[in-house]
Amino acid sequence: MIINSCGRLRNVIFCPRYSNLNAMSKKSKLKTNASKVTPPAPKEEDSAVFLDRSNNILIQVLAKPGAKQNGITGITTEGVGVQINAPPSEGEANAELVKYMASVLGLRKSDVVFDKGFKSRSKTLKIVGNITLDEVKKKISEEIESS
Template sequence: MSKKAKSKSTQKEKEVVTKEEEGPITLNKSKNIIISVLAKPGAKQNAITGINSDGVGVQINAPPSEGEANTELVKYMASVLGLRKSDVTLDRGFKSRNKVLKIQGSITLEEVRRKLLNEIQNT
């Protein structure tokens, strides 16, 4: 294997490791917090079920029709994080269970992680 081929494969491995370490809660280029969410609409109550490399599992007490679950998800996440509803927006995944939330406002990445973990422990 040539030196160029080795350096390319090593560079790709580093990129993969970096993405896995970031997890579902990251910062974008605009310094907004981005949360990957695995939504489960139609649940009995709103709850965060877990955090893994795929996303933050969130049960939503609203049907997945006419955007009701999306609205409830934004409202619930804003209350969990102690933010206004206008600080939390659904960025992607309007018709999918895999959603991306964008968080603006005065909260840090560590505070978001801590509040989400605290919510899991309280349920």
Template sequence: MAPGKSRQKDSKIGDVAVKDEAALALRKDGSIEIRVHAKPGAKVSKVTDVGAEQIGVSIAAPPRDGEANEELIRHLRQVLGVAKSEINFDKGAKSRSKVIVVSSKQQLTIEQVIEKLKADAN
């Protein structure tokens, strides 16, 4: 391998083989990291794409004064069935690419999260 190049590991999440930069990842503390591509200004809040690198989410709120972020968290809470205190931003509060952390008391698995996100996308 050439110097400066890194090797990405393949892993499997559900039925999808993904690289290190996966849309969903399990953290050491047991929480689940979700990489989201937010699309504010939509008519309805909905998961639009469950991809290998990011989860696309349309948000029925404008991207100002934190309205879209609040709606994104509210919608993901509803889809995943978690409490408000169990879902937070890790990165990207001012960007369309966001990292959200879910630390559910029900110990959701990555497969369960994928199922719930795909159900909302249909």
């Protein structure tokens, strides 16, 4: 018998401190938990246009609302710079961004959806339409050159 911190008598068999269930050391517990954690999928060359684990095309966008006209300003490792001719209030710029990116890629508006960043300037768009990664990169590059 053992007296616990509350002053009650406890049987040794039921005490978690002396139980065989908790016989594993803290280091071995950490090792088993660490092996279950999967590292994030590497982006292709750390570009702004890449495939996720489910082979969906993702585009990181750095939105610049309130511009005079819609256009792609450039592409960096952080994202595709897109200026939008809509104010950043009540989701107007987001709707215009989806509409513009769909027209650049030659897709329907329903084929371009938000993945992250609905309220941020740094956004991630998911392309669910029938288009390849190389075609997306090519069309974005063509839009940059035509601007």
